[in-house]
Amino acid sequence: MIDGRKLGPRDIGKLPGEQLTFIDTKQLMPLPAPFDNPDTWPKWQEPKPEWREKYAASLDGVIAIDTFETPKTKEEQDELVRKFLSGVEKMLSNEANKGIIQCLNLSMEYCAKCNTCSNACHIFEASGYNEIYRPTYRAEVLRMIVKKYFTKGGKLMPKFVGADIDLTWEVVARLGESAYRCNLCRRCNQTCPLALDNSLFAKEIRKIFSQEMGIAPKPLFEKGDMLQLKTGSSTGITKAAFLDTIEFLDEDCADLTGYEYVTPIDKKGADILLIHNAGEFMAWPENPTAFTILFNEAGLDWTLSSDMMGYDNVNYGIWHDDLMAKKLAVAQNEAAKKLGVQRIVIAECGHAHKAAAVVADRFYPGKDRVPVQSFLPLLRDLVLKGTYDLDPSRNNFLTTLHDPCNYVRQMGIVKPQRDILNAVMPKGNFHEMEPHGVNNYCCGGGSGFAIMNSMNFTYFRNSVSSRKKLQQVLNAFGEASADPNIIKYITAPCSNCKGAFRDLLEAWHMEDYNFHYGGLVELVVNAMTKFETPFLEFLRDE
Amino acid sequence: MILTIFCWLALILFFGLSLWKAKQFASLPMHGRQDLYPIPLESSEKHAYGGSYMEEDRWFEKEHKHNNVAMVIDMLGEMLFIKKLFVNQNKFWWISYALHLGIYAALAWTVLLFVGAFAGMESAFGSIVYVLVTIAGVVAGVLMTLGTIGLIVKRLTVLEFKNYTTPQEMFNLFFLLAVAVTGLLTFLLNGCNFTYGYAITYAMTRFQALSEVCAGSLYPVANTGILYLHIILLGLVMIYIPLCKMSHYVGKYFTFHNVIWDNRPNLPGSKVEATIIKESSIAPAPGKNWSAPHYQPAPAPTDEAK
Structure with a gap:
């Protein structure tokens, strides 16, 4: 296996038949208390030999695509490459891919490789900067394939234009897995000086697998x-x-x-x-x-x-x-x-x-x-015009707000949830994460990860893709994070995000520190003076 | 005369190919929405924190006004200062900005030389133009040289850039460096002035042979060898830029305006709706659609099933 920090896009085909790189648990992003000691972290789940035999575990040992049985014969392997290239051709078609072709062509053509996007990616940072998680990594591999097979420059001067890639079935398999190491949160897109979208490449690779090769994770x-x-x-x-x-x-x-x-x-x-x-x-x-x-x-x-x-x-x-x-x-x-x-x-x-x-x-x-x-x-509007008789003191615990990428960064719905929280929480009990709003980080469960639990994929989610969010949560509550006597509620107004938090809290045993999670509407009802019994279950238990 | 024609050709091809490139992008089908906030077209209050019209109850019944002033300010910040790079990757902004500022100065230098070709150097206006030409020319040469060298060194020495840089991308940088260096050498070897620049635009606007102008008394140029090399390189780079990724000045318009800032909703009677209707006939030719089983039409019921 190769140290992920030293890998380049051209290395994706290296070590055929073996695992290319690994999640280096010693390099994972450090966390504040109570998880400042790596001994408290979830343990890496090595893929079982039968998983390795059957599925594509050769990227980083994680298996996301639980329906992708690797080809065994030469004919099957060649057919996989052929189908993938057929999918790439359709991806580049104005007709077959009309809903995104303009955005794709722009992102395909203009990346200046300035790596500004990399600093914005929570997965790349959380992994300890393993190159395969860099937003430009899979993009560059796909770009090389496109240049090699679908451009004149790539055919005439492959090395000069950056089309010198050997497209084997293993490259296809690793690329397919790498598409499921991105939450499609588009934080990288937001920081790109050219407004290019690297998550688009992850999505397009997923589409090629699903739409052309008929391969997609079972939960999706x-x-x-x-x-x-x-x-x-x-x-x-x-x-x-x-x-x-x-x-x-x-x-x-x-x-x-x-x-x-x-x-x-x-x-x-x-x-x-x-x-x-x-x-x-x-x-x-x-x-x-x-x-x-x-x-x-x-x-x-x-x-x-x-x-x-x-x-x-x-x-x-x-x-x-x-x-x-x-x-x-x-x-x-x-x-x-x-x-x-x-x-x-x-x-x-x-x-x-x-x-x-x-x-x-x-x-x-x-x-x-x-x-x-x-x-x-x-x-x-209902809350602010006084429709409900609310007593914020009924929500007498600390809370922080998670911003779901889909309707915050990608729809611009930022303030209403804060107006509601400020109306139903006691003053000083609502602690913003940093950064928040449109600059938020994904919960780590985005783009399907929250519902993908096959084999060892949950380790990747709980330890890598949700890691930045965990750090944000701990920082938002500060010293209270490690204090089991203080109730801490993560407000997550999104089902998938809640799913990610549910698993995160369980994997890190955060209930021991009195962490809870739930939606926003529950807080509003809990603050209503009309009801004697607390609406939130953890308050009833007390 | 060949050089004069080449100068015009390079200029025309630069603009022509850039427009062709823009037309290529503009003619692609309208994409699905890719809004990404903050969007400066929203009201200034909402833009400040990244909000949108979708924060309003019954947004579809309310007027959605565009804040074009904020859009222009944001756009200028990106165009003139590469704001996103400054904010998100300050460490390398200086190098990239040096190159870009150098190119902007070179563009200003070119425009000023065309003005100078008519204003001359003698009049008061002409003198001012000459001073500006000198400032723009020196700034362009120095900053482009420093910027390209900085980027070349960065891409050769820092692993995270080296691994992702193609030979063509290095070639682009060396090409720009060669233009900048030959420009500076022409300046230095011809009395540290930009008379040679005047000679070029004078020849172009009068459609005269450059060699004749250089040999004349109005804009004499002693070392024409380096000048001719500079002109050939500059002309070639102008033709080459729109054909490669250095044409991102074209792409950037689309990525911002047409992609991440385009949050126009598809309301009845809207332009978006009209485009959807117009483009509804765009579909893959038979046999060219995606091949996965769920893309295939459901089989007709068999007689037995019927």
């Missing part, structure tokens, strides 16, 4: 997109199960609060169709319940949909497959049209915000679209 494609198109939700919740769940949640809410709130379902012509990430119903049911309380208390004309494509706002297609993204977005829009609602309001899910409001925005003519907006400005 088979258990994600396909399951959602088949049952209505990536969680597998069917319409009948959904209806049962809502009934159950409303009953639970009545038991807890002493008030009967009914979640409206399939109300024709309502003003608002609220769409949750269906994962909330299973993992964090208090979140949709809080929405029901807040929307009913405000007297809003709203509904949920039980249409097969109307009760789960997720869209994993935006991370790896254009067709899946479009199919899901179109179906969700159709569900809203069927109900005749005025607007779709996206609940606490970052990528669903971006998928429905931004990515899908140019899929079809505006006249066919039901307007999409975030729940945040709506709730901010």
Whole structure:
């Protein structure tokens, strides 16, 4: 294995049949207390021999693509390379890739290799500066392949133009894995002096694998997109199960609060169709319940949909497959049209915000679209105009706010969540992370990582991709981080981010230090004077 | 006369090829939204923290005004000072900025020489122009030389740059260095003045042979060998720039305006909607679409299934 800090893009094909580099646990970014001692860190999970045999573990020993069985015969290996190149050709096509070709051509052509983007990447920094995680690494490898096979310069003077790469099946396999070492958070894009997007290359490699080679991580494609198109939700919740769940949640809410709130379902012509990430119903049911309380208390004309494509706002297609993204977005829009609602309001899910409001925005003519907006400005206005009788002292603990990249950096929704937090938290209890807002760092679960738990991928997420966020959280709470007597709540208004925090807290045993995490709406309900019992479970336990 | 024609050709090709490059990008289909905040086109209050119109309840019913003044200020900051590099990679900004400032000075020098070709050196206005030509020329030569040498040294010695730099990228830097050095040598070997520059633009605007102008009394140039070499290199680099990644002055317009700042929503009756409708016919030719199984049309039901 080669020390990752010494690798260059041309080295990606080195050591065929072996692991190219490794996560150097001694070089990982140091952390403040209580994790200042590396002995407290999660232990590296070496890939099992049978994993190595079957899957592509030869990049850094981590396996993200759990459906990619490496080719064994020469014919299979050649076919893999052929298919990959066929995908690259389509990636470069104005027709097959029309939705991104302009951005791609610009990023492909103009990178000045100034490496400004590298300083912005949380994964590169957290890894201890392993080159394979540098935002320009996979971009440069792909650029070399494009030059070699699809440009005249690359054919005539390969070395001179930087097309001197030997494209083996192993390079393809490693490149595919490397595409899943990027959270697609676009922080690198934000700092680039030429506004080029290196995450775009990660996404395009994922697309080549998914759209041409039919290879994508199971949680994204088979258990994600396909399951959602088949049952209505990536969680597998069917319409009948959904209806049962809502009934159950409303009953639970009545038991807890002493008030009967009914979640409206399939109300024709309502003003608002609220769409949750269906994962909330299973993992964090208090979140949709809080929405029901807040929307009913405000007297809003709203509904949920039980249409097969109307009760789960997720869209994993935006991370790896254009067709899946479009199919899901179109179906969700159709569900809203069927109900005749005025607007779709996206609940606490970052990528669903971006998928429905931004990515899908140019899929079809505006006249066919039901307007999409975030729940945040709506709730901010309700809170600030005094709709709810709030007592911030009921949230008597420390909190910090995680900014989901998808609707902060990529949609410019920054202030409403802060206005809400300042209204429901006691003065001085809300501690911002640094940096925050549009300059935030990803939770480490972005672009599908939060739901990818195959083999040893969780180690990569909890120890590398979420590491910068962990550092930010610890720094935000300062000395209180190591004090188990002080309650610390990480406000994460996004399902995927919450998933990443859930696993992070567990992997680092942060419950021992009294860390909790959850959404934003729960804090609002917890501050309502109307209810005697705390809404937040960890306060009830006390 | 050949050199005079070459000078015009280089100038025309520089602008022509740059426009062709811009046209190539502009003619590509409209992409999906890639907004990235902060966006200076938003109101100054929102731009300050990176907010957008999507922070408003029922944003689609509200007027979305563009803050063009802030956009121009932001754009100038990038164009004139490479602001993002200064903020995010201050350590190397000085080297890169030296080269870019040198190029800006060279552009100013060129424009001033064309003014000087008509103003001459005798009048008061002509004298002022000459002073400006001298300042711009010296600044251009010195900064371009220092900047390119700095970047070459950086790319040859720092591993994180060396590993990612192609021979062509080194060639580009050496090409610029050669132009800057021959320009400085022409200046130094011809009495430390820019009479040679006047000779070039005079010959171009009067369509005279450069050798005749250099041999004449109005703008005499003694060492024409180095001048001719400089002109050939300068002309070649002007033709070459739009054809390589040094044309990023074209790309940068698109990456900012058309990509990360383009947050125009697809509202009914909007220009975005019109473009979507217009481009809806763009689709891969048969056999050219993606090949994964889920991209294939569902098979027709069999008789048995029917």
